[in-house]
Amino acid sequence: MSNRVYFDTSAVAKWYLNEPRSDDVEAYLRNHEPVVVSWLTIVEMRSLLARRRREGDFSPEIEWRVFATFQEDIRAGHLLLHHPMDDVPSSATRILGELTDIPLRTLDALHLGLALDGGVTSVGTADRVMAVAAPRLGMTALAFF
Secondary structure (H helix, E strand, C coil), X not given: CCCCEEECHHHHHHHHCCCCCHHHHHHHHHHCCXXXXXXXXXXXXXXXXXHHHHCCCCCHHHHHHHHHHHXXXXXXXXXXXXXXXXXXXXXXHHHHHHCCCCCCCHHHHHHHHHHXXXXXXXXXXXXXHHHHHHHHCCCEEEECC
């Protein structure tokens, strides 16, 4: 998967929800080859949509429609689902041990471990901490914040 970009949930959500920098994510996705996502992106996207529905941002119907569209984009190849081959939890643990000066959270480390496992060259994120960590691991950060 070299020369591919891994999008974490904070970035890919901007493709489906109107948020700050959504236009930039849309422009990037329209002008570049498909980006890579992971099983973690799927779980986090489901959680994010449920939380936003509970907070009253949109109806259950919109929640269902957005998640169905996201899943269809994976099935259609608009988003490439990475199936990890390596021991991603060990990679995430190593990352947390190496980048002790960066306040990485558990899910950040897992996303970075998945990106490394997928052999991508860049990470798209709307998370400032991930944007700092990715270059330290040899990947370019595409920041959408």
